[in-house]
Amino acid sequence: MVNMGFNLMLTQEQKLVMTQRMKLSIKLLQMSAYELEKYVDKEVQENPVLDSKVDDGENVNKEIDYKELIKDSTYNKYDYGEYDKNKEEVSPFNFISEKKSxxxxxxxxxxxxxxxxxxxxxxxxxxxxxxxxxxxxxxxxxxxxxxxxxxxxxxxxxxxxxxxxxxxxxxxxxxxxxxxxxxxxxxxxxxxxxxxxxxxxxxxxxxxxxxxxxxxxxxxxxxxxxxxxxTLQPKPSRGFYTGEEVNYIVPDAYIRKIDKDYYIIMNDNLLPKLTVNKMYKELILKEDDKEAVSYVKEKLDKALFLIKSIQNRKSTVYRVLEKILEIQKDYFDYGIEYLKPMTLKEIADSLEMHESTISRAIRDKYIYTNKGTILIKSLFTTGITSNNVTGQDISVQLIKKKIKEYIEDEDKKKPLSDQKIADKLKDKDIKISRRTVAKYREEMKIQSSKCRKRF
Incomplete structure (x- = not known):
């Protein structure tokens, strides 16, 4: 006989519910500076409660004494737009090209x-x-x-x-x-x-x-x-705008060296200054129409959360950059030879954040440095264990650089095989296999020794 009875059972389980606010916060964090700018413009147009104010540029050409600013300021007090715009190196936009269709x-x-x-x-x-x-x-x-x-x-x-x-x-x-x-x-x-x-x-x-x-x-x-x-061009459209390219790169921050120290200056000119329109605040207090008050409250809530989320995004990016700068100071001082292996997990653990948060915080984001405008993600690289006395790992970027140098200096009549390059690296206490050399060479779009040979 089959038991058709019903039993009441209590179970306990963990479940993550992703609210709309959480989704928006994550969405804003992983946006590039350019995407964020477009998103905020759209929100300002659609939400009457939001007010935006763009700097009028009265002090655009005013020189700033950064040493004085550094003394008692935090990252969010900088307004990089006030630095001398006549200097190409500090332009807020790094234009790749003005491409004609x-x-x-x-x-x-x-x-x-x-x-x-x-x-x-x-x-x-x-x-x-x-x-x-x-x-x-x-x-x-x-x-x-x-x-x-x-x-x-x-x-x-x-x-x-x-x-x-x-x-x-x-x-x-x-x-x-x-x-x-x-x-x-x-x-x-x-x-x-x-x-x-x-x-x-x-x-x-x-x-x-x-x-x-x-x-x-x-x-x-x-x-x-x-x-x-x-010498011929297989793609005649190259050099012209076809709709595929990005017109310009907007850096999220600038890393400036002042005296012997580096400072992170967030690009506050990236977005207009967002505020809440006072008229709507007063409307909530005075208006008797419940529907109107409900509508304004909803828009006000969205506006305040957007402002808060943008500040959180800025704070997170700053904290990540601060840790990167701490680890990679030698890179900013001396160049790619001193780029240390660095992973998302390493940064996440040190900041007590999740790896996915770090990944979103660096996604499609650029910084302006003394090395030019660089993708933050390019500073993250795995390492190869070295046999030298320091015992330090060597970044993949440095290994690729050495492979490229060996190939540039080779005898073109007898180009170096991948195994010979691996042997030369071994002499420098960098032990990697022939296959790994081939992998890195292909990633740099360098042909094999057979295709590099000159007769």
């Missing part, structure tokens, strides 16, 4: 050509079909059918566009792109065209002996052809 650049050239309006219109249409690499993958016939114009018009328009800058633009494939560049240089060597059409893979693999045999030439001549091909 590739299509805009091509259209400007078409406008200046001595062609009739109809042909220019066809050219503009073709330009709109060029992809982000700078190639035209749409078939001539398809464009002809779409525009309902003769195929000869389309072919002429493509020829016109291919005559423009950058060289190789509007090619249908890689081979055509490279051939266009050679022709525009005045080079029409049939051997070069043959290699481009049938042997690009051999060039990439440094198999000049095979190319030489196919063309009936010596290896050195084949290599010269390969060198010419390697």
């Amino acid at each position: 590739l299509k805009e650049y091509l259209q400007e050239q078409i406008i200046d050509l001595n062609e009739n309006k109809n042909m220019k219109a066809v050219c503009f249409y073709v330009i709109e079909n060029i992809d982000r690499r700078g190639y035209l993958e749409v078939k001539d016939d398809d464009i002809s059918n779409e525009l309902k114009v003769p195929l000869s018009y389309i072919k002429k328009a493509i020829t016109i566009i291919q005559s423009l800058e950058p060289d190789g633009i509007c090619a249908r494939n890689l081979e055509e792109c490279l051939r266009i560049q050679l022709i525009k240089r005045g080079i029409e060597d049939k051997n070069l065209f043959y290699i481009i059409d049938s042997s690009l893979n051999l060039v990439a693999e440094n198999k000049y002996n095979v190319i030489a045999k196919e063309l009936g030439i010596n290896i050195k001549k084949a290599q010269e052809y390969g060198d010419i091909i390697k």
Whole structure:
């Protein structure tokens, strides 16, 4: 007989409930400076309770005596925007480049050509079909059918566009792109065209002996052809804005050396100064409409929590940077050779935080230093145990640097194998395997010894 009775049982379990506020706090912490700026702008527009104030820049060019400021200040009292903006090294934005749209650049050239309006219109249409690499993958016939114009018009328009800058633009494939560049240089060597059409893979693999045999030439001549091909641009759109690149990097903080000490100066100009509109505070006290009061209270609560979360983000990033600076002072003084192995766990344990918090605090965040603008994450590196008398671990970054130096100084006729590089490192008390050398070399996008060989 089956027992169908019900029993009441009490169980105890731990469960983490992620509130909306916790989610927002985590979201803000892991945002880059640029993402945070855009998010705050959106919140200011949507929340009437929030007021934002941007510095009017009256004191933009006023020199600051940092030594005086340091004496009795904490990180959040600095306003880096007041430092001399005329000095490029302390600009709040490190502009990578002012990139013009590739299509805009091509259209400007078409406008200046001595062609009739109809042909220019066809050219503009073709330009709109060029992809982000700078190639035209749409078939001539398809464009002809779409525009309902003769195929000869389309072919002429493509020829016109291919005559423009950058060289190789509007090619249908890689081979055509490279051939266009050679022709525009005045080079029409049939051997070069043959290699481009049938042997690009051999060039990439440094198999000049095979190319030489196919063309009936010596290896050195084949290599010269390969060198010419390697000067060509496989992606004509490079250098132009295609929508994929980030326009600028915004540092979250600056690390400045004053006298013998380093100081962390948070980028307070990153965001507008957020405050709560006084009018809405008074409205809560005076307004009799319960719905209006409830609405204002909700918006006020969100505004205050946003302000608090931004301060918490700033405080967390500062604490992490403070610990990094303590560990990596030699790196800031002397360079990458002195970058010590440092892990998320090490920082998390010392600050009594969770590793995930440290990971979020450094995600996509940059600092401006005497080494330039660097990604905070790049300072975290594992170590390889050294056999030297100090017993200290050596950072992977330093090992990669040494591998690169060995390869740059090698005899190109007899390039160093991965095993020989491992042996040279061993002589410096750095014991890593041949496979590890190959791994680091590949991460630096350096070819194998076989592909580096010069004839």
